[in-house]
Amino acid sequence: MSTESKWLSAVSAFLAPRAPDAPGAAELRASDADRERVIKVLADAVTDGRLTPPEHEERVERAYAARTLGELAALTTDLLPPESQPFNMDGRPVTAFFRTESRAGRWVVPSQVPVTSLGGRVTMDLCEALLQSRRVVVQLAVMAGTVTLIVPEGVRIVTAPSARVGSLRNEVRLPPGATGYGPDAPVIELAGFVFGGKVIARSPRRPRKGLFRRP
Known part of the structure; x- marks a missing residue:
């Protein structure tokens, strides 16, 4: 790991709030x-x-008998590289130093996610993710970078009172027919700071309806 990456990880770890005791991924x-x-x-x-x-x-017998993600993960570690595993349990901070970093697919999202970007682009796709908490705090340390959050429709995006997020574009939609957020809707809370950069929150594109559809 480069000196810059170590520094960015240290900043994220320092800024991230301490999580209460919770089960590991x-x-x-x-x-x-x-x-x-x-x-x-x-x-x-x-x-x-x-x-x-x-x-x-x-x-296969062990897979059907498995109760936890850890038991399942042990069955495929020698078959695929880390980035191709059925699910990602990497709980390390997300850092981007003048580069692009992404998290997507079936990944375990902890209750606090430190995100550090210095001139980089970070994309976090939570559409297939497994949330450890209904409220996820994204702890930002961003300078001249862009953070994009792709979340399912109906997820609330809020900003912590102490946060300093200069530019936030919230394009997250409500589900079709909904007039407001449900009482148990997941919440993504933005904390920390964004200087000279921006945060974009959006829903995935809805599938197009074909001109000719069978009933």
């Missing part, structure tokens, strides 16, 4: 969808010879 309960993601990877691995049929059968 590996301790979170796995869903049926998480198990199916892992089983698909195992199926591909036995097809191309990375696993033998007995190994595949044994791992």
Whole structure:
């Protein structure tokens, strides 16, 4: 890790509020969808010879019996590189020093996410993410950088009273037919500071409806 990256990580860690005791990503309960993601990877691995049929059968049994994400993750660590794993449990701060950094897919989002950008671009896509808390604090340390948050419709974007966010563009939509936020709507709270940069929050594009659709 370069000196600049170490410095950025240190700034993020210093600025981030201390999280209350909470289960780690590996301790979170796995869903049926998480198990199916892992089983698909195992199926591909036995097809191309990375696993033998007995190994595949044994791992599939373990996948169905797994209760936590950590138990599932152990089944694919030797089959795919970190960036291609069925889900990402990397809880490190997000840093971008004159470069582009992104988090997307099925990743575990802690209750506090330190984000540091110096002249860089950070994109965090939470549409398939697993939130450890219904309220996620994004602790910003941004100078001349851009942070883009892509979140599902109906997620509330708020700014902490002590935050210094010079430019915020909130384009997050409500779900079709909704007139306001639900009482249990997830909240993304922006804290920290943004100097000479901007934060963009938006919903993903809705799929286009074709001209000819079957009933």
